[in-house]
Amino acid sequence: MVALIRFIQITYAALRYRLDLFIPREQLPRSIRILLSFTLLLPEPKQSRGERLRLFLETLGPVFIKFGQLLSTRPDLIAADLVEELDQLQDNVPPFASDVCQRLIEAALKAPVDELFDDFDSQPLASASIAQVHTATLKGNGKKVIIKVVRPNIEKTIVKDIALMLLMARLVARYSVDGRRLRPVEVVEEYQHTILDELNLQREAANASQLRRHFANSELLYVPEVYWDFTRRNVMVMERIYGIPVTNMDELRAQNTNMKVLAERGVEIFFTQVFTHNFFHADMHPGNIFVSRQNPDSPQYIAVDFAIVGSLSHSDQYYMARNLLAIFRRDYRLVAELHVQSGWIPEDTPIHEFETAIRTVCEPIFEKPLKDISFGHIVLTLFQTARRFDMQVQPQLVLLQKTLLNVEGLGRQLYPELDLWQTAHPFLEQWIQDRFHPKTLWQQLKRYGPEVMEQIPQMPHNLFDTLDQVKQLGELAPELQQAAQKLQTKDSRPKYYRLALGLIAASAAVLTAGPMSAEMTLGSIPAPSWGFGLVALWALLGR
Known part of the structure; x- marks a missing residue:
C-alpha cells in the first residue's frame, strides 16, 4: 500500500x-x-x-x-x-530532531554526548538528504569539530524509492527509442551503489584521510583531519574548518586575495590529483570548497565532503594525458589512434573517418584565443564525437570530465582571464617525462618485480599444460602435435625449458609495451616490459 x-x-x-x-x-x-x-x-x-x-x-x-x-x-x-x-x-532538507540525533551519536560511540564533547550544538550547522552536521568541541583537547550523522531510517526510504525508479527506468527503456542509448536501468543501478555507499561515513572518512595524506604540508589544498576514535558507519567526527566560501567574491576581494593565483591553483590541484595521486575529489562544486583566510597573497583551498572520489586505471591516465596533449597540438590523427589503442572505441574503427570527425568539431574551437577555450567542453565534445563511433560510456572518464568542468568554471569565475592550458600543458609534459624516468621505472620494477618472479617458475609448466591441449588439435594441425610431442620428450625438456621461458618472457615484453607507434622511444617503454625483456635475454642468451 x-x-x-x-x-x-x-x-x-x-x-x-x-x-x-x-x-x-x-x-x-x-x-x-x-x-x-x-x-x-x-x-x-x-x-x-x-x-x-x-x-x-x-x-x-x-x-x-x-x-x-x-x-x-x-x-x-x-x-x-x-x-x-x-x-x-539544492540538497537542503529540514533537519531531523536534535534529540534523535543525540541518541544516534550516543548509540554509535557508546557514551553520553556530554562525556565526549563540550559545547555540543543541538541546532544543526547544515542539513542534507543523507546526513546532517552539528558542531562541538572535543573533551580534553578543546579541538573544534563537526559531527556528521546519517539520517535515521534513510536506507529504507532509499530502497523503496529506488525500486520505483527502476520500474520507471524499465518503462523508459522499453517504450522510448532512446532507451537503449540512455541505458536508464544501468544509470539507476549506478545511483543505487553511489547513494548506498554514501550511507557509510567510514568510507567518506577514509577518502578524506587519503586526500589529507596526499596534500600534507601543501600550500595548495588543506583537508581537515578525521578523528577516527569517534567515527563509525553512521557517525563521523572531523576537524571544523573556518574559511571563506569560494563563491563569496566580496569577502575574497576584501582580504585582497590574489585571484589569479587562486584560479591557477585550482587547476593545479585538479591535475595533481588526477595524474600524480590518481585519486581525485569528484564532487568539487562550490558548496564543498572554501579558501583559507591566512596568507591571501598565496591563497590555499580547503575541501570538505569526500563521499565521491574518482581514480583512473594506469592505462586511462596515460591515454588521457596523451590525448589532451595531442588535441592542443591539433594532431587529430594521433587523437584518433589513441582512442583505438586505449580500447575506448572498437579496433575496426575507420581511423581516417574518426580523424575527420574530430577535426570538424575541434577546428572551430581553436579559432578562439587559448585563454577563451573551455578545456572541459573540448573533452566533452571529443567524447560525444567518439560515441558516434561506438565508444562505450566510461564512468571514470565521465566523472573526470565533470570534475574538470567544475574546476574550470570555478577558475574562470574567480579570474576570467584564466588560461587553463598555460597551467595544464607544462604539467602534462612533465608528467609524461616523469612516467618513463629511470627512477620511476626502477620503482615500478621494485613494486611489480616480486609478482613477476613468482610466476616465472610456473611458466614452463603452464606452457606444457597448454601443449597437452594443443595435442588434441592434431587433426586440425598435425605439425603442432608433432612440435608438442618433441618438446615433451625427456631428452629435449631441459633444453627447451629455457627456450620456452625466453619465448614467453619475450612475448610478455611485447604485450606489456603496448601498441607500437612511430614516435615510440626507449624512454616510452613501460617498466614491466623492461622486466620481461631482461628475463627473455637471460633465458635465450644463456642457453
Whole structure:
C-alpha cells in the first residue's frame, strides 16, 4: 500500500510538471498514446523542460534530489540544458530532531554526548538528504569539530524509492527509442551503489584521510583531519574548518586575495590529483570548497565532503594525458589512434573517418584565443564525437570530465582571464617525462618485480599444460602435435625449458609495451616490459 501511494505521488508530480512531454508521442506505442491521451487536456507548461525536471525532483524529496545531482554529472547521457538546470539542485532538507540525533551519536560511540564533547550544538550547522552536521568541541583537547550523522531510517526510504525508479527506468527503456542509448536501468543501478555507499561515513572518512595524506604540508589544498576514535558507519567526527566560501567574491576581494593565483591553483590541484595521486575529489562544486583566510597573497583551498572520489586505471591516465596533449597540438590523427589503442572505441574503427570527425568539431574551437577555450567542453565534445563511433560510456572518464568542468568554471569565475592550458600543458609534459624516468621505472620494477618472479617458475609448466591441449588439435594441425610431442620428450625438456621461458618472457615484453607507434622511444617503454625483456635475454642468451 505504501509503495502504491508513493507511485501515485510520483505519477502526479510527473503530470504536474508535464514530464510526459519529454518523450515525443510518435515514439510511444499506440496503447501508451491512448492511455496518455487525457494529458492533451492539461495546460501547456510555462517553464523550460530543465526547470520542470528540477522542480519534479525537488518535489519528491531527498532521494530524487540526489538522483538529479547524479544526472547532472552525466552530460554524456542528458542534454546540456538539463545538466545546467540540475546543477542548481539544492540538497537542503529540514533537519531531523536534535534529540534523535543525540541518541544516534550516543548509540554509535557508546557514551553520553556530554562525556565526549563540550559545547555540543543541538541546532544543526547544515542539513542534507543523507546526513546532517552539528558542531562541538572535543573533551580534553578543546579541538573544534563537526559531527556528521546519517539520517535515521534513510536506507529504507532509499530502497523503496529506488525500486520505483527502476520500474520507471524499465518503462523508459522499453517504450522510448532512446532507451537503449540512455541505458536508464544501468544509470539507476549506478545511483543505487553511489547513494548506498554514501550511507557509510567510514568510507567518506577514509577518502578524506587519503586526500589529507596526499596534500600534507601543501600550500595548495588543506583537508581537515578525521578523528577516527569517534567515527563509525553512521557517525563521523572531523576537524571544523573556518574559511571563506569560494563563491563569496566580496569577502575574497576584501582580504585582497590574489585571484589569479587562486584560479591557477585550482587547476593545479585538479591535475595533481588526477595524474600524480590518481585519486581525485569528484564532487568539487562550490558548496564543498572554501579558501583559507591566512596568507591571501598565496591563497590555499580547503575541501570538505569526500563521499565521491574518482581514480583512473594506469592505462586511462596515460591515454588521457596523451590525448589532451595531442588535441592542443591539433594532431587529430594521433587523437584518433589513441582512442583505438586505449580500447575506448572498437579496433575496426575507420581511423581516417574518426580523424575527420574530430577535426570538424575541434577546428572551430581553436579559432578562439587559448585563454577563451573551455578545456572541459573540448573533452566533452571529443567524447560525444567518439560515441558516434561506438565508444562505450566510461564512468571514470565521465566523472573526470565533470570534475574538470567544475574546476574550470570555478577558475574562470574567480579570474576570467584564466588560461587553463598555460597551467595544464607544462604539467602534462612533465608528467609524461616523469612516467618513463629511470627512477620511476626502477620503482615500478621494485613494486611489480616480486609478482613477476613468482610466476616465472610456473611458466614452463603452464606452457606444457597448454601443449597437452594443443595435442588434441592434431587433426586440425598435425605439425603442432608433432612440435608438442618433441618438446615433451625427456631428452629435449631441459633444453627447451629455457627456450620456452625466453619465448614467453619475450612475448610478455611485447604485450606489456603496448601498441607500437612511430614516435615510440626507449624512454616510452613501460617498466614491466623492461622486466620481461631482461628475463627473455637471460633465458635465450644463456642457453
